[in-house]
Amino acid sequence: MIKTDDDSPNGGRSALFAPPGEASVADRPPRQRKALLSSSMVGSTNRGRVLQALFDLGPTSRAELARLAGVNRTTISGIVQPLIDDQVLIESDPIPANPGGGKPARPLWFSPNARPICGVLLMPDAVHACVATLDGKIEAERKMALPDGRGPVGPIIETIAECVGDTLAKARRMPLGIGVGVGGMVDTDRGSIVTVNLAPALDRYPLADELGRRFGLPVKLDHHPRALLVGDRWFGAGRGVRQFAVVYTGEVLGGALFFDGHLYRGTAGAGGELGHTFVQLDGELCRCGRRGCWDTIATLSWLRREASRMALPEPDLIDSTRLVDMAQHRLPGAAELLDRYARNVAVGIANLQQTVAPNIFILHGDVVLGGDRMLDAIADHVRAMVPSRPGGAIEFIAGDAGDGAALLGAAGLVISELLQLPI
Numbered sequence: 078m079i080k081t082d083d084d085s086p087n088g089g090r091s092a093l094f095a096p097p098g099e100a101s102v103a104d105r106p107p108r109q110r111k112a113l114l115s116s117s118m119v120g121s122t123n124r125g126r127v128l129q130a131l132f133d134l135g136p137t138s139r140a141e142l143a144r145l146a147g148v149n150r151t152t153i154s155g156i157v158q159p160l161i162d163d164q165v166l167i168e169s170d171p172i173p174a175n176p177g178g179g180k181p182a183r184p185l186w187f188s189p190n191a192r193p194i195c196g197v198l199l200m201p202d203a204v205h206a207c208v209a210t211l212d213g214k215i216e217a218e219r220k221m222a223l224p225d226g227r228g229p230v231g232p233i234i235e236t237i238a239e240c241v242g243d244t245l246a247k248a249r250r251m252p253l254g255i256g257v258g259v260g261g262m263v264d265t266d267r268g269s270i271v272t273v274n275l276a277p278a279l280d281r282y283p284l285a286d287e288l289g290r291r292f293g294l295p296v297k298l299d300h301h302p303r304a305l306l307v308g309d310r311w312f313g314a315g316r317g318v319r320q321f322a323v324v325y326t327g328e329v330l331g332g333a334l335f336f337d338g339h340l341y342r343g344t345a346g347a348g349g350e351l352g353h354t355f356v357q358l359d360g361e362l363c364r365c366g367r368r369g370c371w372d373t374i375a376t377l378s379w380l381r382r383e384a385s386r387m388a389l390p391e392p393d394l395i396d397s398t399r400l401v402d403m404a405q406h407r408l409p410g411a412a413e414l415l416d417r418y419a420r421n422v423a424v425g426i427a428n429l430q431q432t433v434a435p436n437i438f439i440l441h442g443d444v445v446l447g448g449d450r451m452l453d454a455i456a457d458h459v460r461a462m463v464p465s466r467p468g469g470a471i472e473f474i475a476g477d478a479g480d481g482a483a484l485l486g487a488a489g490l491v492i493s494e495l496l497q498l499p500i
Contacts, residue, residue: 127156128165128492133317136169136184157185164190165211187211195252195294196488197241198301198480199284200260201226201275204237206244207484208252211492213312215484217247226276233278238291245292254295255288256490258304258483260329265346268298274364275328297490299342300349301483302331305476306340307493308486309439314474321437322429323476324351326422326444330372334435352376356424375421377443383414397447404450415447416454423458430463430471441476441483 130145131137143153160166167188171181191211198205207218221240224232245252261273268285285296299307306323309315315323319338325331330352334341342348352372353365360369373379377396384392387410389403400418403411426438444451456473463471476482 123156124160127153127160131166131185131187132311136186138182138184140182142185161185161188164188164192166191190250192250192253193248194488194491195241195245195248195255196304196484196486196490197237197255197257197288198260198304198483198487199237199257199279200301201273204240205480205484206241207488208244208248209485209488213485213489215481216249217244218484219244220480223276226273226278228278230278230282233276234282234287237284238288241288241292252294252491254297254491254494255292256304256487256494257284257288257296257298258301258487258490259284259298260301260331262350263298263300263346265299265342267345268296270298295491295494297494299487299490300331300333300346301325302333302349302351303340303342303346304486304490305331305441305483306333306335306486307489308482308484309476310335310340310486311489311492312485313482314439314476315437318437320435321439322426322433322435323439323441324422324426324429325442326375326377326440327442328377330375330425332425332429334429334433336433336435351425351429354425354428356428371425375418375425379421380414380418383417387414389414397443397445397451401447401450415451419444419451419454420458423455423462426455427459427462430459434466434468436468436470437472437474439474439476442478445475445478 127142130142139150139153139157142157143150146153157166161168165188166185167190168183168185171183173181187210189210193208193210193216196207196209201223203220203222205218205220207215209215219240221236223236226233241255259270259273261276261279262271263269264271267283269281269283270279271281273279285298288294289296302323302325305325306315309321309323315321315335318335320336322332322334331349332351333349353363353367353370355369356371356374357369361373362368363370363373365372380400381392381395384395384400389395389408389410391399397418400411400415404415422444429435440452440455444455452473452475456471459471459473
């Protein structure tokens with residue numbers, strides 16, 4: 078995101094680009110005994126910021142990038158020309174100048190000839206892979222069911238490899254790399270799965286190394302909610318936003334935080350296990366072995382148990398779509414259950430707002446299927462739980478109910494890693 082005077086804590090211009098040999102104040106490391114920045118490092122930082130600006134702003138000319146960054150066009154040209162030569166960017170046909178004069182603008186955007194990116198979403202029961210362009214258009218994809226996650230790991234890995242291999246075979250060019258979003262705890266430093274509660278066969282598996290060996294591509298692995306956040310950051314409602322959170326609801330709960338322009342991962346990627354934050358001391362037993370996790374009161378499993386207890390029809394199939402429909406048709410108990418479900422989801426969101434105040438929440442998964450009625454109910458409960466304070470209103474945005482955002486976000490992990498875009 079291009080920072081303006083208003084974004085600068087000191088009220089002055091905050092440069093988008095760092096001149097050779099000097100980092101911006103926000104990026105400058107603590108004083109050390111030897112220099113930590115080289116010209117090549119600064120060059121990669123500036124390249125990443127140009128690409129980030131394009132993701133945030135859409136097609137933008139060199140002149141406009143220079144104006145927003147407070148640098149001359151020569152500086153911008155020195156950054157973008159190698160990207161054009163490498164077929165990462167392309168300049169479109171000139172747009173006629175306005176009547177006031179000036180040279181016709183030629184917006185820069187991602188080249189259709191650029192190498193694509195591969196995203197993989199690995200959940201306990203299925204694997205979904207895609208090949209996408211750098212501007213987020215999915216060109217090929219495949220989804221496959223996984224063998225029983227409580228059995229041997231070999232057949233699971235072979236299925237994952239088959240799904241990824243078939244998808245890569247449809248790519249027009251070999252992708253830049255593979256990004257994997259995992260529905261379980263991961264070690265981002267090692268590129269390995271720590272645990273998947275519903276598929277223990279994958280526990281401690283070095284998946285990044287395995288896929289890298291099989292396909293000869295760089296592999297970046299991360300937690301599923303963080304992949305969702307990356308998808309929103311580069312391709313969705315989080316574009317150009319400095320702070321926001323994503324929350325996923327469904328068979329499990331998860332969340333991720335984009336704070337002050339950076340994705341928060343925690344040590345070795347261990348942060349963000351929001352579903353296992355405590356909301357009820359001595360509450361129900363969670364699949365993780367502890368009691369009172371947010372996961373125990375705000376997932377589809379809880380919703381379906383309650384629907385069965387209340388004798389609602391087909392409780393094992395109920396989700397937000399069906400629940401809202403039942404409530405609209407005044408089925409006894411449906412409106413009460415909808416309100417309780419919304420309140421339980423709101424509890425965890427309110428805790429996150431009280432802790433770090435992202436103020437913008439992009440919701441994904443089951444609750445999105447409930448439309449405005451479900452989202453409004455969640456928003457009302459959150460606002461009732463959070464006292465008024467500076468920072469403006471809390472905003473809720475409906476994200477993706479399916480896999481699209483997570484798939485693109487997994488692919489976006491490649492963009493962040495290989496093209497050195499700050500996230």
